[in-house]
Amino acid sequence: MKHILLTLAALSITACQADELDTKVADTKTDCGAAQLQNLVGQDQSTLEGMSFDAQNVRIITPGTMITMDHLETRLNIAIGEDGKITRVYCG
Secondary structure, three states: OHHHHHHHHHHHHHHHHHHHHHHHHHHHHHOOOHHHHHHHOOOEHHHHOOOOOOOOEEEEEOOOOOOOOOOOOOEEEEEEOOOOEEEEEEEO
16 A cells, blocks of 8 residues: 555656656746846947847837737747837837
């Protein structure tokens, strides 16, 4: 009986670890790289000139720009304020 309980406990732990691994793999496929670019916030938009990004799709949002509301986790959004400074870097 003890062996059965130990085996069941081991299988439960293994299943939990597999779920965590699957989640981490899934997150890396949808990451747009915004977390690594937070240092851009507060800088002038000219900082973006000549930069390349790992994201599949990059959208620079300036004041008055009309944007769609669809959410793409792989799209990098960089918002620019009225003063020409980067105000937000996010996925979506």
